[in-house]
Amino acid sequence: MKQVLFVITSLAYGGAETQLVHLATRLKSRGWKVGVISLIPPKAYVKDLETVGISVFSLGIRRKFPEPRPVLRLARIIQKWRPDIVHS
Incomplete structure (x- = not known):
């Protein structure tokens, strides 16, 4: 089984995010293992993705200053x- 991880700044209601959800859902329906990593806490689409079996992770970045912990995560x-x- 092929696996893909999408990394995006945030999951909010926007154009890039909507396209990511469509692509991730389509790949999942074709047998791929799909995960989505949001750099900041997601605001949208989490339930939609998890309902179809797509894992959603948040690195929880909240500050404007770089931290090593999210990179390690x-x-x-x-x-x-x-x-x-x-x-x-």
Whole structure:
């Protein structure tokens, strides 16, 4: 089974986010394992994605100053999933 992780700044109601949801849902329906990583806490689409079996992660970035913890969280998710594609 192919695996893809999408990394996006935020999950909100916007054009890029809507396209990501459509693409992720379509890939899932074709047998892919799909995950979505939001850099900041998501505001939309989480239930829609999880309902169809797509994992949603948040790195929880809240500050404007760089922190190492979210980067380490991202690395752990990627190591655990071992995706064929990371799309950002």
